[in-house]
Amino acid sequence: MPFSAVLLDLDGTLLDTIPDLANASNAMRMELGLAPLSQDTIASYVGKGTENLVLRTLSNNPDGSVPTADDIKQGLEIFGRHYHAVNGEQAAVYPGVVQGLEAFKAAGVKMAVVTNKPTEFTLPLLERAGLAHFFEHVVCGDTCARKKPHPMPLLHACELMQADPQGALAIGDSINDALAARAAGMTVLAVPYGYNEGMDVRTLEVDDIVMSISEAAQWAFRQQTNNNP
Numbered sequence: 001m002p003f004s005a006v007l008l009d010l011d012g013t014l015l016d017t018i019p020d021l022a023n024a025s026n027a028m029r030m031e032l033g034l035a036p037l038s039q040d041t042i043a044s045y046v047g048k049g050t051e052n053l054v055l056r057t058l059s060n061n062p063d064g065s066v067p068t069a070d071d072i073k074q075g076l077e078i079f080g081r082h083y084h085a086v087n088g089e090q091a092a093v094y095p096g097v098v099q100g101l102e103a104f105k106a107a108g109v110k111m112a113v114v115t116n117k118p119t120e121f122t123l124p125l126l127e128r129a130g131l132a133h134f135f136e137h138v139v140c141g142d143t144c145a146r147k148k149p150h151p152m153p154l155l156h157a158c159e160l161m162q163a164d165p166q167g168a169l170a171i172g173d174s175i176n177d178a179l180a181a182r183a184a185g186m187t188v189l190a191v192p193y194g195y196n197e198g199m200d201v202r203t204l205e206v207d208d209i210v211m212s213i214s215e216a217a218q219w220a221f222r223q224q225t226n227n228n229p
């Protein structure tokens with residue numbers, strides 16, 4: 001295994017969190033007198049953290065008015081209350097995730113989650129999904145001064161794991177993961193089943209697209225064979 005560390009994105013990569021995120025977003029909209037949005041629309045707002053989700057969700061209104069800082073603050077408070085109540089209820093582990101994580105673990109690779117989701121939602125969700133035990137570290141949207149697409153959270157995870165970023169593999173579903181990993185000098189794989197802000201994953205600048213985390217592990221093992229014929 002040529003990689004000493006694997007950094008995995010959460011929403012859209014390990015877990016399908018859209019049903020719970022949509023329920024909380026629409027409960028927030030209802031409280032504010034706005035009609036619900038489709039899950040697909042809400043999925044296209046996921047990837048740059050909760051503040052951005054609330055901003056985009058409140059910007060989708062009949063008069064097209066831009067939410068003020070106070071609107072966002074109020075929206076975050078309402079969203080947070082609802083999301084805490086439903087977080088993990090319908091979240092589903094994607095096929096191949098557990099097998100892939102087990103394969104990396106068996107090879108002695110250190111693993112961390114690097115997500116833009118805030119810590120208060122991430123840690124209970126990983127526990128509830130039964131995935132927490134795989135990871136040495138969890139870097140969340142509020143852990144560092146900057147979120148993905150900035151490289152800071154990925155570099156911070158490497159520092160925590162004492163891993164060289166050049167020998168690390170990042171796996172994600174969106175442009176935020178691809179840009180952050182490239183800027184951090186890492187190898188990066190994308191999965192096509194996630195959200196990517198409504199865009200085709202084939203537009204991403206990544207080393208490869210893999211169909212699952214299990215396939216990502218196989219891909220990583222193949223690099224070893226390619227490097228040491």
Ligand SMILES: O=C(O)COP(=O)(O)O
Pocket residue numbers: 009010011012045046047048049050053114115116117118141148
């Ligand atoms: O919270 C988000 O917007 C997305 O989180 P992710 O970085 O795990 O995809």
Ligand SMILES: [Mg+2]
Pocket residue numbers: 009010011012013047172173174194
């Ligand atoms: Mg994601």
